[in-house]
Amino acid sequence: MNGPDGDDTGVNGRVIDAGNDSGSDSGSGVERSVRGEPEPFRYEVEVDPGEVRHFRHEVGETYLGDPVEVPVTVINGEHDGPTVLLTAAIHGDELNGVKVLQEVAAGYDPAEIHGTLVCIHVCNVPGYLAQQRYLPIYDQDLNRSFPGKPRSNTAERMANAIYETFVRQCDLALDFHTSTRGRTTMYHVRADMTNPAVARLAWAFGSNVVLSGEADGGSLRSVATNAGIPTITIEMGRAHRFQPELIERGLDGVESVLAEHDVLPGKPVIYPGWRRVVDAARDKTWLRADTGGLVEMEYDAPLVREGDSICTITDHFKTRERTVRAPFTGVVVGALQNPVAAPGHPLCHLVSVDEGTAAEIQREVDSGEFSERPWA
């Protein structure tokens, strides 16, 4: 990685670009001291310890010549500690995380924070304005464009401005997503559990399901993690919605991560009751349609038993019906929402669970934890 050399200041040693040239990769950096006195968070100006700043930071330009600006909140605690990044809407139509960040940014007092919170409320502003996943017109995926370059396509420029100005300064990161349009996903974390710092972060977040694996190249999670900034993504529900129960769990997860990393010393780290780490490469199966038609989901809770009917696919004349059954007992972590399918379309994403875990999930189902039908 570029940036100032000599970053040998130990666990919490960080390097800050002191220049005003955000988006550039030339950095006449100053070294940040190891843990001790709290210090300002610098971007173009400084956010002093004890200060909360809401601002917009330019990451591009529209063809009308207007600036494209990401809304950011920095809460610099009165006490020293790690800098925690929270990002939402890297995919422009994934909104649950936007609400989580709004609440985080409004909810913490710098007097109680040991460290700094950096909330980038909406990363993909053009996608967000259009309520679509990718950057409009060229359909570029901001989450395949990190760390980006200052002289490249729109997505890479934008990613680079975000990365150089904010991500680089942080010690760990939480990136909030939802399922893509037309599908939904069970609340879960994605993390490379072979990386101990990432695993610590994922445990602390306290989701029931952790999908373990490396992230795709160019994603914020993979690039930041590889640069020594442990990062997890949180997948929560559906695009285009606020889902209050999931948002509540997300806020609890953030608080638990802050507790684990001593940003909120003395607060409890949550344990979610049951937990399943799934090897993304091995343990999950996408069930796919092998016939075209109209899909009707039949399961009521994310837990399905071997042989249970997950959905039916019928032709338009209702003369032919195919029942898709669970090939093993498992948790449905993602499912089709759009009810039409052609052969090969993914229907649901099933993760196997052992009997003990299934019994724990069954207890949650019985207690009404999953009141809303997961695919509705």
Ligand SMILES: [Zn+2]
């Ligand atoms: Zn996403």
